[in-house]
Amino acid sequence: xxxxxxxxxxxxxESISLSIDYRSExxxxxxxxxxxxxxxxxxxxxxGTGKTRTLVYRxxxxxxxxxxxxxxxxxxxxxxxxxxxxxxxxALLDGRCQHVMGGTFHSFCLNILHxxxxxxxxxxxxxxxxSADAADVxxxxxxxxxxxxxxxxxxxxxxxxxxxxxxxxxxxxxLEYVExxxxxxxxxxxxxxxxxxEYDRYKFxxxxxxxxxxxxxxxxxxxxxxxxxxxxAGRCRYVLVDEYQDTNRAQASIVRALASVNGNLMVVGDDAxxxxxxxxxxxxxxxxxxxxxxxxxVLKLEQNYRSTQGILDLANHIITxxxxxxxxxxxxxxxTGENPVLxxxxxxxxxxxxVSQMILERRESGVELSDMAVLFRSGFNSYDLEIELNxxxxxxxxxxGLKLSEAAHIKDVLAHLKVVENPRDGVAWNRILLLxxxxxxxxxxxxxxxxxxQADNVASSQASSQADGQARTPFSIDEPRFSPGYVEKVRVLxxxxxxxxxxxxxxxxxxxETVLAYYEPLLHRIYYEDxxxxxxxxxxxxxxAESFTDRAALLASLALDPIELTAIDIEPMKDDEPPLxxxxxxSAKGLEFNSVFLIQAMEGVLPSAYSVGDHDAEDEELRLLYxxxxxxxxxxxxxxxxxxxxRSAGQYFAKPSRFLVNIPEKLLESGSLVExxxxxxxxxxxxxxxxxxxxxxx
DNA sequence: ACAAGCAGTTTTTTT
DNA sequence: AACTGCTTGT
Numbered sequence: 182x183x184x185x186x187x188x189x190x191x192x193x194x195e196s197i198s199l200s201i202d203y204r205s206e207x208x209x210x211x212x213x214x215x216x217x218x219x220x221x222x223x224x225x226x227x228x229g230t231g232k233t234r235t236l237v238y239r240x241x242x243x244x245x246x247x248x249x250x251x252x253x254x255x256x257x258x259x260x261x262x263x264x265x266x267x268x269x270x271x272a273l274l275d276g277r278c279q280h281v282m283g284g285t286f287h288s289f290c291l292n293i294l295h296x297x298x299x300x301x302x303x304x305x306x307x308x309x310x311x312s313a314d315a316a317d318v319x320x321x322x323x324x325x326x327x328x329x330x331x332x333x334x335x336x337x338x339x340x341x342x343x344x345x346x347x348x349x350x351x352x353x354x355x356l357e358y359v360e361x362x363x364x365x366x367x368x369x370x371x372x373x374x375x376x377x378x379e380y381d382r383y384k385f386x387x388x389x390x391x392x393x394x395x396x397x398x399x400x401x402x403x404x405x406x407x408x409x410x411x412x413x414a415g416r417c418r419y420v421l422v423d424e425y426q427d428t429n430r431a432q433a434s435i436v437r438a439l440a441s442v443n444g445n446l447m448v449v450g451d452d453a454x455x456x457x458x459x460x461x462x463x464x465x466x467x468x469x470x471x472x473x474x475x476x477x478x479v480l481k482l483e484q485n486y487r488s489t490q491g492i493l494d495l496a497n498h499i500i501t502x503x504x505x506x507x508x509x510x511x512x513x514x515x516x517t518g519e520n521p522v523l524x525x526x527x528x529x530x531x532x533x534x535x536v537s538q539m540i541l542e543r544r545e546s547g548v549e550l551s552d553m554a555v556l557f558r559s560g561f562n563s564y565d566l567e568i569e570l571n572x573x574x575x576x577x578x579x580x581x582g583l584k585l586s587e588a589a590h591i592k593d594v595l596a597h598l599k600v601v602e603n604p605r606d607g608v609a610w611n612r613i614l615l616l617x618x619x620x621x622x623x624x625x626x627x628x629x630x631x632x633x634x635q636a637d638n639v640a641s642s643q644a645s646s647q648a649d650g651q652a653r654t655p656f657s658i659d660e661p662r663f664s665p666g667y668v669e670k671v672r673v674l675x676x677x678x679x680x681x682x683x684x685x686x687x688x689x690x691x692x693x694e695t696v697l698a699y700y701e702p703l704l705h706r707i708y709y710e711d712x713x714x715x716x717x718x719x720x721x722x723x724x725x726a727e728s729f730t731d732r733a734a735l736l737a738s739l740a741l742d743p744i745e746l747t748a749i750d751i752e753p754m755k756d757d758e759p760p761l762x763x764x765x766x767x768s769a770k771g772l773e774f775n776s777v778f779l780i781q782a783m784e785g786v787l788p789s790a791y792s793v794g795d796h797d798a799e800d801e802e803l804r805l806l807y808x809x810x811x812x813x814x815x816x817x818x819x820x821x822x823x824x825x826x827x828r829s830a831g832q833y834f835a836k837p838s839r840f841l842v843n844i845p846e847k848l849l850e851s852g853s854l855v856e857x858x859x860x861x862x863x864x865x866x867x868x869x870x871x872x873x874x875x876x877x878x879x
Numbered sequence: 880a881c882a883a884g885c886a887g888t889t890t891t892t893t894t
Numbered sequence: 895a896a897c898t899g900c901t902t903g904t
Contacts, residue, residue, distance in 0.1 A: 786891095
């Protein structure tokens with residue numbers, strides 16, 4: 182590294198030129214982080230200690246002290262939080278902050294690969310596989326290998342994808358990974374390894390990249406081309422990383438590479454809130470940070486501005502029971518407040534009714550609906566509650582769970598666009614061919630093979646010369662080699678795709694409309710049971726697509742930043758009241774609410790049944806509870822049903838979460854539900870019934 | 880040989 | 895709701 186001489190700022194000039202009064206708006210610890218100079222810093226920030234605020238002020242401070250905004254990189258966990266922080270910084274200072282480079286690791290890497298990928302042999306038009314697409318690719322390859330397996334239980338495609346991705350993320354052999362996490366599949370280790378190799382080869386040959394590739398290929402690019410690394414890192418004058426406890430190995434390496442020229446790096450995180458182990462995140466990254474950057478200054482934010490003392494006491498108590506001890510004790514000045522409660526409801530229905538009722542009460546007492554949240558472990562834990570909320574006419578948005586872009590019909594439409602973008606995208610071809618009546622897996626495969634040949638011909642004719650004058654596309658049938666049962670239908674499909682391919686000036690909206698016109702009849706045939714609902718989603722999607730200037734941007738954006746709207750979406754804000762938030766605990770990270778309801782806090786759900794027996798996994802479930810609890814500012818209600826219904830076991834007695842049973846009453850009061858007398862209850866229920874018929878759209 | 884439809888099983892969390 | 899395995903029909 183070039184030796185640097187630091188010129189100290191003139192303190193008298195500082196007070197004149199800075200427009201923000203940092204001293205009065207931040208506490209001493211925050212101020213230190215915000216005004217930190219050059220070098221490496223680790224900010225250990227407990228829940229609710231103003232972590233986001235600190236980052237926002239840090240961005241503004243850097244810009245205000247003359248750092249060019251486009252040389253500041255802010256890496257966050259979701260694009261949503263990057264967007265939010267940058268706009269908050271802009272509001273604080275001015276529009277200059279909009280030019281800060283911000284986003285997720287994946288989107289940042291995608292930009293780099295688009296810019297420099299050509300130099301290491303990646304085509305410019307590669308398509309991105311989300312994890313479901315990746316599983317589909319693996320499934321295509323699996324069907325070939327499986328013939329030799331015969332009759333035995335081979336892992337399903339999602340499991341295979343999880344294993345292959347996990348192996349990549351942790352950089353360990355398949356054997357070790359399967360031994361630890363999937364001992365039931367030990368006999369298939371060799372086949373899984375073969376499959377992983379096949380998968381990599383397939384992706385390379387067909388211009389595909391999965392999420393892991395975006396990170397690892399960027400690292401590969403940096404390793405192979407030092408000038409690229411220097412050039413990229415040279416433009417990263419200041420690097421800021423949020424949620425550092427949830428980075429994996431590859432991401433930590435990328436951070437190191439980005440800081441390798443200027444060395445100005447600030448990472449912010451909280452080891453107690455690490456909840457992405459399943460995705461390869463390693464909270465030890467945060468412990469290792471000071472070793473990797475020997476001159477690291479460690480800064481701590483410990484004063485909590487969010488929650489009442491009662492909520493913090495509970496949170497502190499919970500985290501001390503983790504097997505891996507964390508040295509952290511949050512404190513606050515907020516003394517007042519109602520203590521957290523643990524409520525046992527008779528069953529799931531009454532739990533939903535209780536939560537809805539409390540939400541209405543809180544709203545009556547002046548709390549905005551949008552300042553309340555219902556949190557749960559898994560997306561489907563809220564199904565029953567969603568019905569009840571609809572019945573009560575309470576508007577809500579749901580984060581986590583099924584995404585719009587993950588719905589089958591949206592993926593169908595996207596697959597058509599992907600094929601036009603990257604004609605070698607075999608999974609997308611497979612998907613759209615299977616939609617045609619009369620074409621099954623085998624025929625789709627034959628057609629795909631023929632398409633691959635065509636694509637090769639196109640490539641070679643382009644390579645040799647443009648002598649034949651006519652641009653060839655991979656979307657025409659020259660030979661009558663397919664059976665008449667479906668050849669006409671394939672011809673219609675190819676005609677449609679060719680019209681998009683040969684028309685580079687066509688707007689994204691027109692492209693989407695063209696695909697939709699083609700897809701509509703297929704949708705009706707395949708989803709004859711519920712196509713009206715799906716048609717609605719497609720219209721929503723078409724509106725959304727209008728804001729994109731080109732097809733590649735639309736596809737990349739949907740792959741990297743899935744629209745978080747469930748199919749069970751309410752009418753887009755018909756009334757102006759901001760809706761209640763339903764969210765998985767994972768998706769609620771970084772958010773805060775006046776009142777939080779944590780539902781289904783029972784054994785088998787939180788902790789998840791998958792985690793029991795694995796100490797590290799159980800610890801992570803505990804941290805998940807910690808995250809949920811610390812989202813609450815004033816009120817916290819934790820509930821679980823005493824009886825749970827399950828299709829296989831029927832009704833069974835549910836146990837409260839093991840993390841909650843031995844907590845002193847002083848920290849967590851327990852409560853139970855009593856059914857109100859019939860006469861009083863009846864009119865209220867009648868009224869709700871009326872609401873139901875008005876609001877129920879699903 | 881292949882597609883399509885039916886019944887029973889299985890569902891974590893996300894870039 | 896989606897996936898898997900099985901049966902039936904072309």
